Amino acid sequence: MSRRIHPAVVPAQPFQLTARETFDGPIFETEEGKHRLEAALSRYPTKQAALLPMLGFVQSVKGWIEPADMVEVAEALDLTPAYVHSIATFYTMYNKHPVGRHFVQVCTNISCHLNRAEEVLHRFLAETGTREGEVSADGEFTVIEAECLGACGFATVVQVNDRYLEDVTPDCVPEIVENLRGTRNGGPDAGGDA
Amino acid sequence: MAENGAKATVTLEIDGVEVTVPSGTRVIEAAEHVGVVVPRYCYHPGIPTRPAQCRMCLVEVEGRPKLEPSCTLQAADDMVVNTASDTARTARQSVIEFLLVNHPLDCPICDAAGQCMLQDYAYVTNQLESRVDEPKRIMGRDRISDDILYFADRCVICTRCVRFMRDVAEDDSLIVAQRGDKAYIDTFPGRELDNPFQGNIVDVCPVGALVHEDFVFKARSWDMDAAASVCPGCPTGCNVTIDTKENQIVRVKPRHNAAVNSWWMCDYGRKHLVMTNRGVRAELPLIRAGGGDGDGGELRPVDWATALDWVAEKIGTLGAPGGSAVVSPDASNENLFYLRTLLDRLGVGDADFRVPQGETAELPTVPTLKLRADRAANAIGAGFFGGRSVDGPPNGSAGGALVVLDDELEGAGEDFGASADFFLYLGTRLPGAARNADAVLPIATFAEMDGTFTNFEGRVQRFHQALRPPGLARPAWMVLSRVLARLGDGEAVDDVRGAFERMAAQAPAFAGLTWDGIGLKGAPAAGSAAEAAGVAGSAEAGA
Numbered sequence: 001m002s003r004r005i006h007p008a009v010v011p012a013q014p015f016q017l018t019a020r021e022t023f024d025g026p027i028f029e030t031e032e033g034k035h036r037l038e039a040a041l042s043r044y045p046t047k048q049a050a051l052l053p054m055l056g057f058v059q060s061v062k063g064w065i066e067p068a069d070m071v072e073v074a075e076a077l078d079l080t081p082a083y084v085h086s087i088a089t090f091y092t093m094y095n096k097h098p099v100g101r102h103f104v105q106v107c108t109n110i111s112c113h114l115n116r117a118e119e120v121l122h123r124f125l126a127e128t129g130t131r132e133g134e135v136s137a138d139g140e141f142t143v144i145e146a147e148c149l150g151a152c153g154f155a156t157v158v159q160v161n162d163r164y165l166e167d168v169t170p171d172c173v174p175e176i177v178e179n180l181r182g183t184r185n186g187g188p189d190a191g192g193d194a
Numbered sequence: 195m196a197e198n199g200a201k202a203t204v205t206l207e208i209d210g211v212e213v214t215v216p217s218g219t220r221v222i223e224a225a226e227h228v229g230v231v232v233p234r235y236c237y238h239p240g241i242p243t244r245p246a247q248c249r250m251c252l253v254e255v256e257g258r259p260k261l262e263p264s265c266t267l268q269a270a271d272d273m274v275v276n277t278a279s280d281t282a283r284t285a286r287q288s289v290i291e292f293l294l295v296n297h298p299l300d301c302p303i304c305d306a307a308g309q310c311m312l313q314d315y316a317y318v319t320n321q322l323e324s325r326v327d328e329p330k331r332i333m334g335r336d337r338i339s340d341d342i343l344y345f346a347d348r349c350v351i352c353t354r355c356v357r358f359m360r361d362v363a364e365d366d367s368l369i370v371a372q373r374g375d376k377a378y379i380d381t382f383p384g385r386e387l388d389n390p391f392q393g394n395i396v397d398v399c400p401v402g403a404l405v406h407e408d409f410v411f412k413a414r415s416w417d418m419d420a421a422a423s424v425c426p427g428c429p430t431g432c433n434v435t436i437d438t439k440e441n442q443i444v445r446v447k448p449r450h451n452a453a454v455n456s457w458w459m460c461d462y463g464r465k466h467l468v469m470t471n472r473g474v475r476a477e478l479p480l481i482r483a484g485g486g487d488g489d490g491g492e493l494r495p496v497d498w499a500t501a502l503d504w505v506a507e508k509i510g511t512l513g514a515p516g517g518s519a520v521v522s523p524d525a526s527n528e529n530l531f532y533l534r535t536l537l538d539r540l541g542v543g544d545a546d547f548r549v550p551q552g553e554t555a556e557l558p559t560v561p562t563l564k565l566r567a568d569r570a571a572n573a574i575g576a577g578f579f580g581g582r583s584v585d586g587p588p589n590g591s592a593g594g595a596l597v598v599l600d601d602e603l604e605g606a607g608e609d610f611g612a613s614a615d616f617f618l619y620l621g622t623r624l625p626g627a628a629r630n631a632d633a634v635l636p637i638a639t640f641a642e643m644d645g646t647f648t649n650f651e652g653r654v655q656r657f658h659q660a661l662r663p664p665g666l667a668r669p670a671w672m673v674l675s676r677v678l679a680r681l682g683d684g685e686a687v688d689d690v691r692g693a694f695e696r697m698a699a700q701a702p703a704f705a706g707l708t709w710d711g712i713g714l715k716g717a718p719a720a721g722s723a724a725e726a727a728g729v730a731g732s733a734e735a736g737a
Contacts, residue, residue, distance in 0.1 A: 067382070070382070080366040080367055080382070081382040081385070082366060082367040082368065082369045082380075082381055082385070083366050083369055085380070085382050085383065086369035086370055086371055089371040089373075090370075090372065090373045
């Protein structure tokens, strides 16, 4: 992960993970963290402007943003932890609670709803043995309902971490869950091709 | 906006009244010139940022298709503003209705009831029935700091508190968390607000969302009496309002004075003032007139006439002039003036005063407002009247006359004043070190009388009586004027005007000042820094 890429390209490297490794410790002391911080700071006129990308980076690494991370981001960007807290809570797509290695978001908006999205959602919950939003006992899954994911032509759409699974039916859910259980970081065969 | 010409003033019409204001004035402020207070939540004259987010101050401007927020709208020539047109009122009514969707109906237990801008505007818009069927969202209560509670359900998210902290106190630790109907005011998880000026967020709160814990559930607004006063916590002399209930100080709020404290005051001042409720007070005149020369008997309580006659008689029979005095730097100018008149008569030179020291604190955007290290209200005034600042325990070993004015004599030994020919103690309390006094005259605290303090830059500021003095305690100027009258010096005064007049006539620093002339905003003493700086004007500080 030590490749040097042009800062402008950084957001186009969305870490298409279907599962992430657990991470613990100061994020901006890792080589990747230093690089991302430096790249973001070079892109914007003020340090404050780099806040959203940096929160996004933390979430891409850890899956969620806990108060200790907010303090770390605040220190890196010369902001107060309280300010970072206000921004992180303003945006609902920053997770403020732990999520499983596979963060499954099932779209239930109109097109997906017409294509049995609720059944897909309940099937996911049943297969992972969780209630909505909680982390499964093995730490693998968190399943939530999502608003429109912008892929209405491929309803029902399910987003697993940064990856879209399209045309998901309730019947494919067990296989998807099974495949996800077996995958590690960035596995190309993460299921969902059904 | 577009035209920033050289014109100094603009003339516009607000609600049918023509008004001329300096260019750059916002319509909400121009409206106040014609007596129209446009409803507002997020706008506060002391907070520089104006997000125009509460949408309460929307007004109609002729020729403009949409309503404009008057807090950010610059007054311009030929502008015709209507603050109470049907459109403006309807818009305001909608804002109130939306705020009431989730606002609890807990006015009967809310500390802001009676002084609440939401309550007031809701009555004005006359929405007696709610159209909402859904249950209200319930968020509960949080602690913002060690002494400030936050009732999230009552909050209207005007962000005055957040912007006071961020833009006035420059402390970016209070924020709005979440968004929409879930939004609430918060600090970083696990941390509390810790700023010496944070109490002001309670004052700026237009509703009952932020409350001081030492005031919560203590008094209804209509049960309180208020008196204009001056904070005695330090020489800054912040203008305050003292709210009292049943002869106790229950709350202290800053009173606007652009030349001193702008709209704010520090937390030390608030707590210091409320603490004055504490302690046992001296309530009766005591004299040692039992055996023979008056040095054998015990102190015994008498009425004022007896006490004053006896004190005057003792002073009249004192031998050689000379002696010493200990005064409190918290005494008012009038008290110090009358004491000085008496001391001159007794041939006493410097009066020692001791100023306790404390930590300082500054409000970054208001340079005049500062919690100063000297913890005394009137050390400057004491200096005017022959006071001398000293360190260490009070010296009471000299012979001759010894007069103590409201100093609690901390650190004084058992024999304090024992060798004085005549030891007169005037005090609000009766400390052990007054045990050798020949006479104890109970006096009122500053909150129990009218008077003036001189602040750090020589600004003479009036304070007014907020409390009834306990027992027979009376203002020291009233007491001392009677002692002097019995000695043939002047007349007994019952009214602070009389005391102030005599002081202004005799003390050079107060020459030319009158009680009425000082008004509620104060005036600089002759030759003071305040006079040199010309701070008598009303230049807006901190805006």
